[in-house]
Amino acid sequence: MTLKSLLLSAALSCFGITASADVIEFPEDEFWLGLSKSLYGEQPDFEGLAKRTPAYKEADEFSRAEVLAKEVARLEAEQETIAPDTQVLLRVGISLGDYDAARGGFPVSLFAPGIYLDIRGGGMQFINGSDYAVLPMTLEQGKALRTREKDARTDGLLLVGDFRKAPGSNRRILANVYRFDYVDQNGSILASIINPPSQSAYGIETADIVRKAQENILDIARLPPLGSDWSAVRAALTENYGFALSHAVAWDDGKVEIRDGKVACEDLDKAKQLRIGFGNDRKLVAGMFARQTPVQRAKIPEGQIDMGFTGPILDCGTPGIADACGVLILDRIAGNLVLTGVEGMVDLAAPDHEKAFAVIAGPDLPAFLRSDLKIAYMSGWLEGGSTFAPSGKHLAAARYLIGADLGGAPDYLRPTDPWQGGTVNHELVAYAVDGAKGRTPLLFTMALPATAPTK
DSSP, X not given: OOHHHHHHHHHHHHHTOOSSXXXXXXXXXXXXXXXXXXHTTOOOOHHHHHTTSHHHHHOXXXXXXXXXXXXXXXXXXXXXXXXXXXXXXXXXXXEBOSOBTTTTEEEBGGGSTTOOEEETTEEEEETTGGGGSEEEOOHHHHHXXXXXXXXXXXXXXXXXXXXXXXXXXXXXXXXXXXXXXXXXXXXXXXXXXXXXXXXOOTTSOOHHHHHHHHHHHHHHXXXXXXXXXXXXXXXXXXXXXXEEEEOOOSTTBOEEEEXXXXXXXEEOTTOXXXXXXXESOHHHHHTTTOTTSTTTEEEETTEEEEOTTTTTTTSTTOTTSOOEEEEXXXXXXXXXXXXXXXXXXXXXXXXXXXXXXXXXXXXXXXXXXXXXXXXXXXXXXXXXXXXXXXXXXXXXXXXXXXXXXXXXXXXXXXTTTTSTTOXXXXXXXXXXXXXXXXXXXXXXXXEOOTTOOOO
């Protein structure tokens, strides 16, 4: 029996499942390319995919046509078997990091934030990858494993499902992990993680969940809900923030300035829109829209990232104080200036960035689509360096999104730019950022869909 057959037999037995149409075992590259095309709304070219298969490439000139027909039929059948509950068993290469006593095991490279599995047609990221980030072992078990397995790089068996298109334009696939097995070179399973995802409501979320989460964030920021008129917004700014300054480009853009909590200027009679930065640090607010200055836009190897709306230390320029800052977006609707979007940050008291968003979502947490990724801010900046050149590592973040895809990118706050794929833009996108001592900065963008009612 081959190693592949041995692994498959042992894995299916341990998983408590049998080989069936609901489990696709060790698919070839062409399967992933076809799945990617299907998820992105493209019709797979089954003939083209069949010509990439080893069976077709190994066929001679006399059997090639027959082999091609069989491979096309096989690939079409595989695609037809993909249902919402379809799972795929595959073998992956992984490495274990140094034993982490605080986390109780070995970090698994494949499930680190920002890592994706390279597959044909793009890459696969894991929605619940944080649940598999550490291979649990006691200290003694860890020592025994290292004695037995000198090489930290080896294979793993992965059971995945719940495939869907990843947000953004990077052509990646999202999947949930149902089980991970760490195996040795002989195919023996040495350790496992079994942590199936909770029942997810993603894809069937209601407007009420979106609205409630938006309002929870704005409540922490001491701001009125989306849909509020300018009088409610003005009252919140003057009561809770020292400074606010509008950004006017066109002649009919609104102009507002608030200093020390008092309105110093307000010219809105002919305004079709109002874009206003707010916060409690005068210098930060004054420079929010000055994106051309080097302090506001730090250069990193991948390009530049605008830090003007949050402060480079992600503290709104008020260190040691739980604060909020960002940009309010108001548009004239039915004669009134209405709050239609907010982009900024709030401080959450929870120190663990992986758990902090539960304060916002509560029991609705399963309705949000989570991805663990890296953002274009650097750890050295959080330490308060005087210059904002590349410093340290890119920060890890847990991104949560919900609601309609609004297309394009947010107007101001784009935490993952300038990386490929850009920053996604839904009714609510929030990034719980790791690396700040004793707190979790929550970067967020939110907006009303075009047809949403206003208050």
